Amino acid sequence: MNQTAESIATVRTKERDIGFPGTASLSGPGFVPDNLSNPVRGRRLMNRTAGWLAAFAVAFTFCAPGAGMQPAGAQQRPAKANGEARTYRWVDKDGMVHFGDSVPPEYATTQKQILNDYGVPVATEDGAKTAEQRAIEQAAARKAAEERRQAILDSRRDQVLLDTYLSVEEIEALRDRRIELIDTQIRVTENYLQGLRDILQRLQAEAAGFKPYSPDPDALPIDERLAKELSNTMDSITLYEKNLTSTRGRKAELLAQFSADIKRFEELQAALGSN
Numbered sequence: 001m002n003q004t005a006e007s008i009a010t011v012r013t014k015e016r017d018i019g020f021p022g023t024a025s026l027s028g029p030g031f032v033p034d035n036l037s038n039p040v041r042g043r044r045l046m047n048r049t050a051g052w053l054a055a056f057a058v059a060f061t062f063c064a065p066g067a068g069m070q071p072a073g074a075q076q077r078p079a080k081a082n083g084e085a086r087t088y089r090w091v092d093k094d095g096m097v098h099f100g101d102s103v104p105p106e107y108a109t110t111q112k113q114i115l116n117d118y119g120v121p122v123a124t125e126d127g128a129k130t131a132e133q134r135a136i137e138q139a140a141a142r143k144a145a146e147e148r149r150q151a152i153l154d155s156r157r158d159q160v161l162l163d164t165y166l167s168v169e170e171i172e173a174l175r176d177r178r179i180e181l182i183d184t185q186i187r188v189t190e191n192y193l194q195g196l197r198d199i200l201q202r203l204q205a206e207a208a209g210f211k212p213y214s215p216d217p218d219a220l221p222i223d224e225r226l227a228k229e230l231s232n233t234m235d236s237i238t239l240y241e242k243n244l245t246s247t248r249g250r251k252a253e254l255l256a257q258f259s260a261d262i263k264r265f266e267e268l269q270a271a272l273g274s275n
Helices: 003-017 039-063 133-162 168-207 224-274
Strands: 087-091 097-100 112-115 121-125
Touching: 133 224, 168 224
Parallel strands: none
Antiparallel strands: 087 097, 087 112, 112 121
């Protein structure tokens, strides 16, 4: 209010400077200032007075309580406080559009829009997912992660191929050395198995005269030493047969791996050559 009083005092001072009497006398009947007797000076005086009155009105507007520095008539919608209900827009099963601060439970799984105070969509909120949808998304995420991991492994494998070998011949030479080692293991195992089978055949011939192998009802029970030796020999044969099968499988896998490496190396070399 002090600024308003100062603005009024300024206008009155201007009035005195141009020869106006006090504002109280302006409302008197029949008052005509001497300055208005001259038409030119009168128009100038009226224009200046109108400008001062406009300045007074602006000053009063800015100084009014609560007006701050906003222009008269300006309005600003207050921002929503945290936690205040949102406004949603959703479409029902019949295609009808609805608005509200909450979505009915039957439409919880549908997509909805979030509106600001002016009704303009500012965000989209996905609906709640069913257990089946979550399971599908999780499976897709796991598959994508596995594909990314495999892509990284393939990239590393490609780099190892290029860093390790200079030609296909080098890969084939390494393959042949590795296969030769495995073939040696296979031959050793086969020879050992043959020796075990020979021993088993001898032990079985020896045990044939004893129960339970002999058909003679008067035959004596097999000697404990012979029975244990038979059992251990058969167990060894079973074990080494498994090892032989595993070694042959490892040889097949190694051949397949080297074939894939050679093919991939040729592809990489061709790609590098084209660049």
